[in-house]
Amino acid sequence: MSFWSDLFGIKKGGSVIGVDIGSSSIKVVQLRRQGGTAVLETYGEIALGPYAGAEVGQATNLPADKIAATLKDLLRESNVTTKNAGFSIPFSRSLLTLVELPRRADPEEQKTVISLEARKYIPVPVSEVQLDWFIVPEAIAEGVEHSQKVKVLVVAVHNDQLTLLQKVVGEAGLESSFYEIEIFSTIRSVVDEPIKPVMVLDIGASATKVYVVERGVVALSHNIRQGGQDVTRTIASAHGFEMAQAESLKKEHGFGNNKAPYDRKTIELVFSRIFDEARRALTKYETAHQKSVTTIVLTGGGGVTKELAEYAQSFFSIEVRVADPFGKTSAPAFMRPVLQEIGPEFAVAVGLALRKLEELG
Numbered sequence: 003m004s005f006w007s008d009l010f011g012i013k014k015g016g017s018v019i020g021v022d023i024g025s026s027s028i029k030v031v032q033l034r035r036q037g038g039t040a041v042l043e044t045y046g047e048i049a050l051g052p053y054a055g056a057e058v059g060q061a062t063n064l065p066a067d068k069i070a071a072t073l074k075d076l077l078r079e080s081n082v083t084t085k086n087a088g089f090s091i092p093f094s095r096s097l098l099t100l101v102e103l104p105r106r107a108d109p110e111e112q113k114t115v116i117s118l119e120a121r122k123y124i125p126v127p128v129s130e131v132q133l134d135w136f137i138v139p140e141a142i143a144e145g146v147e148h149s150q151k152v153k154v155l156v157v158a159v160h161n162d163q164l165t166l167l168q169k170v171v172g173e174a175g176l177e178s179s180f181y182e183i184e185i186f187s188t189i190r191s192v193v194d195e196p197i198k199p200v201m202v203l204d205i206g207a208s209a210t211k212v213y214v215v216e217r218g219v220v221a222l223s224h225n226i227r228q229g230g231q232d233v234t235r236t237i238a239s240a241h242g243f244e245m246a247q248a249e250s251l252k253k254e255h256g257f258g259n260n261k262a263p264y265d266r267k268t269i270e271l272v273f274s275r276i277f278d279e280a281r282r283a284l285t286k287y288e289t290a291h292q293k294s295v296t297t298i299v300l301t302g303g304g305g306v307t308k309e310l311a312e313y314a315q316s317f318f319s320i321e322v323r324v325a326d327p328f329g330k331t332s333a334p335a336f337m338r339p340v341l342q343e344i345g346p347e348f349a350v351a352v353g354l355a356l357r358k359l360e361e362l363g
């Protein structure tokens with residue numbers, strides 16, 4: 003271990019955490035590298051609802067100090083032993099745009115062109131956001147006049163979101179070396195297909211995020227403003243349950259066995275609305291790229307819903323699988339069934355921890 007890493011308490015090859023502050027809960031995953039594998043050391047989740055006068059599973063909008071206090075509770079309860087963290091940025095607080103810009107042979111000149119041009123595509127003042135960009139590999143940028151244009155993914159994040167996260171990190175006594183838009187964390191932990199285009203549906207509490215990923219690159223992203231809390235609300239109002247009761251019934255039965263004390267149509271109604279909108283995004287991608295998506299990956303807490311994969315499969319007529327992010331980590335065999343079941347909720351946190359491990363090398 004070097005003097006510098008000692009000084010900063012950063013152990014090379016030590017433990018790292020990924021922290022995902024979702025709208026309904028915070029998730030943390032701690033990993034350690036052992037040989038070529040990422041060993042799962044601990045994980046945990048804490049609902050934000052009760053800290054905001056809302057029920058478990060409902061979306062919240064808490065200030066930094068409350069989030070930090072909740073995160074500290076989570077770190078303690080989950081026996082997290084490191085400060086080395088990577089944090090996620092909500093997709094809803096970021097902007098992603100694919101643009102075509104003039105191509106330059108000289109890499110430095112290319113960078114300058116992109117830096118100057120990229121900002122024109124962001125529909126908010128540049129002073130309010132942090133900008134970043136990636137050149138899309140040529141194999142994916144088909145249809146682009148190769149000699150003249152280069153395809154660039156422009157990414158912008160609101161400054162106030164970064165300020166909030168930095169406050170949370172500081173108040174919780176952690177150190178975060180990066181903030182990553184949750185899409186990229188999810189892709190790292192749930193998408194394995196090297197070539198085929200895949201559609202990821204991250205069904206959170208307040209929103210469902212749709213990403214079409216091709217060769218590891220985001221070809222399309224879309225935010226649907228409905229998620230798990232809408233499912234719970236609909237069950238509650240259709241059948242006169244309290245929210246907390248509807249939430250636990252939903253988790254127990256999902257699309258359900260015939261024992262559910264609510265009509266399957268109730269839950270189908272919400273998911274069909276979400277899927278209708280996802281299908282429009284999918285069609286947009288397929289038409290523009292002249293390619294078909296052959297796999298759908300369900301992730302996020304809503305992705306855990308019982309029998310949702312079967313429903314999704316019949317809705318889209320595309321092969322559907324439920325994400326298994328912990329599959330990328332090494333854990334005792336007896337834990338596998340439970341890790342597989344809860345995995346989708348932790349996809350972002352696992353992806354962040356994997357990146358943090360790569361970074362430490």
Ligand SMILES: Nc1ncnc2c1ncn2[C@@H]1O[C@H](COP(=O)(O)OP(=O)(O)OP(=O)(O)O)[C@@H](O)[C@H]1O
Nearest residue numbers: 024025026027059206207208209230231302303304
């Ligand atoms: N077993 C389950 N069956 C059905 N729904 C579930 C289950 N477990 C969790 N959920 C739902 O998943 C949602 C929470 O998912 P998740 O933790 O991914 O959201 P989030 O990250 O907090 O929200 P967002 O990504 O929208 O900011 C809640 O609405 C919850 O009711």
Ligand SMILES: [Mg+2]
Nearest residue numbers: 024025206302
């Ligand atoms: Mg989420």
